[in-house]
Structure formats: structure tokens, C-alpha cells
């Protein structure tokens with residue numbers, strides 16, 4: 472089956488490089504200039520520098536090339552997904568669409584699969600998520616991800632088609648659990664980065680990671696996710712990776728908050744909008760999500776790090 476990747480950012484490019492080991496891949500960028508530069512230089516110097524594009528990748532800005540593919544991977548930031556799908560709805564109608572973004576849409580509180588269902592109702596949606604840095608995948612380092620698809624038979628097909636020499640896919644039909652694990656871990660990673668940035672130490676990070684995971688489970692189970700999914704690659708696996716590595720943009724954003732340093736506003740930091748979406752849902756549903764709500768406030772400058780720490784430490788004592 473032919474594969475196209477819509478979105479030539481760091482992750483889309485990395486997935487295209489890995490999938491090129493299986494056969495021809497179309498990598499679509501919205502900017503014609505960017506596409507031509509990548510096609511000629513055989514590198515995505517803007518988003519994923521120093522990794523050559525294999526010959527099996529064709530970079531294009533012509534959406535008709537995406538339309539020709541059987542499977543389309545959607546690798547744009549969560550808050551841009553609806554606009555991208557709406558713009559290209561007629562080209563993507565009826566296709567198998569594998570969303571690769573991690574987050575909750577701020578304006579609706581929906582995850583990526585629901586956004587696909589709303590914008591392109593006759594598409595077959597799936598989700599690719601789990602612990603993986605674009606740079607690791609692009610350099611061929613071994614990575615394990617979760618392929619979530621509500622249609623179990625299609626999930627098996629996609630698992631086979633999208634597994635590569637270095638990318639091992641596990642499958643699940645628990646789309647909600649996989650979506651929420653990937654979205655919520657970014658929020659906790661910002662908190663962990665802030666703790667380390669502020670010099671609070673590794674013990675504080677472990678506490679935030681663990682209690683943050685309890686919040687992730689509370690939120691996801693309320694939305695119908697399965698505990699096993701949260702315990703897997705798309706939940707705990709990605710949480711551990713993102714909370715412990717400076718390769719993570721969410722973690723680095725948190726580090727800057729903790730150190731009171733500015734952060735490049737052009738960098739994709741999914742956890743900022745997702746923290747806000749999550750906090751709004753938590754308040755509406757009466758869910759106790761103190762770390763996530765604190766990260767939302769911190770990320771938008773409503774709290775300083777010392778205020779955030781005080782508010783978390785001064786909460787009433789409770790059972791674990």
C-alpha cells in the first residue's frame with residue numbers, strides 16, 4: 472500500500488525516513504519553497520537537520536500527490552489539525568488517515584481522532600503514538616510505538632504496513648487511552664521540566680511524574696480509556712521519556728519556566744494548549760487534577776514557579 476505523510480515537520484520527516492525503508496513515500500509540505508528545497512537538498516534543514524532524506528522519499532507541495540496514496544499520516548501540531556483537514560477535506564475523503572499528533576484541541580476539548588471524524592466523516596482514522604523522538608527515529612535507532620485503531624482489522628493491516636526495520640508497532644483498539652496518554656504526558660513533562668529548572672531536584676520530579684500519572688489515569692478513565700493502555704507505551708512509556716530528556720520540547724519549555732528564561736515561541740510545545748484544555752475539562756467535570764491545573768496556570772504566566780510549588784505542597788493531606 473502506498474504511504475504519504477502530510478506535514479513535513481520534525482516528526483513527519485522522521486516517519487517518512489523510517490517508512491522509506493519499506494518503499495516509496497510521499498512527504499507533503501504546505502510551503503512550495505520548503506518542499507523544493509528539501510527535494511533538492513535531500514534534507515529538512517529547518518526541522519530535522521543533519522539527517523539525509525533517502526531516495527525513496529519524494530517531497531512535494533502538491534496535495535494531489537497525497538490524494539494518490541492509500542494511507543496518509545497526519546503529522547501537524549494538534550491545534551493545527553482541524554485547519555489542515557478542513558483545507559484538504561476533498562483530497563482526503565474516504566482515506567485511511569493515521570494521526571500522529573499528541574494533544575487535546577483547545578476550542579473543543581476533543582482528541583485527534585474525533586477531529587478527523589468531524590472534518591472527514593467517511594475517512595478511516597487511526598493514531599500512531601508512543602515514546603519516540605523524531606531524531607531517534609530518523610537516525611534509525613530502535614523505537615516502539617502504539618498503533619491505535621477502533622477497527623481491529625484495519626489496525627492489523629496498519630501495524631504491518633507501518634512497522635519498519637527499526638520501528639516496532641504494537642496495536643490496540645483503545646483509541647481514547649492512546650490519545651490521552653500522548654496528550655497528557657506533555658502537560659506533566661512541562662511540570663517536571665519546571666521543577667528541574669527551578670533546582671527542586673530529582674525527588675521532586677519523581678513525585679510530579681508519579682502523581683501526574685495518577686491524574687492522567689483519572690482523566691483518561693473518566694473518558695472511557697483502559698488502564699492497560701495508560702500503563703503501556705502510549706501512556707507511561709511516553710511519560711517517562713518526555714519527563715526525563717532534554718530532547719523533549721515540552722520538558723525544555725518547563726526548564727525555561729523554572730529558570731525564568733524565555734523560550735522560542737515558534738517551537739511546537741503541545742502541552743501548553745493541552746494543559747489549558749485539560750484544566751477546563753477537569754473543572755467542568757469536577758475532577759481533581761492539581762498538577763495539570765497548576766501547569767496550565769504556570770504556562771500562561773498566571774503563577775510563578777515558587778507560587779506553584781506552594782499551592783501543590785499546601786494541599787490537604789490524602790491517601791495515595
Ligand SMILES: NC(=O)C1=CN([C@@H]2O[C@H](COP(=O)(O)OP(=O)(O)OC[C@H]3O[C@@H](n4cnc5c(N)ncnc54)[C@H](OP(=O)(O)O)[C@@H]3O)[C@@H](O)[C@H]2O)C=CC1
Nearest residue numbers: 479480481482483501547548549551555572573604605739
Ligand atoms: N518531534 C517529535 O519528536 C515528535 C512529535 N510528535 C507529534 O507530532 C506532531 C507534529 O510535531 P512536529 O513534527 O515535531 O512539529 P514541527 O513543529 O517540527 O512541525 C510542524 C509541521 O506542521 C506543519 N503545519 C502546521 N500547520 C499546518 C497546516 N495547517 N497545514 C499543513 N501543515 C501544517 C508545519 O508547516 P510549516 O513548517 O510550514 O509551518 C510543520 O511542517 C505534534 O503533535 C507532536 O506532539 C510525536 C512524537 C515525536
Ligand SMILES: O=C(CO)COP(=O)(O)O
Nearest residue numbers: 601602603604719720721
Ligand atoms: O512526543 C514526543 C516524544 O514521544 C516528543 O516530545 P516533545 O513534543 O516534547 O518534543
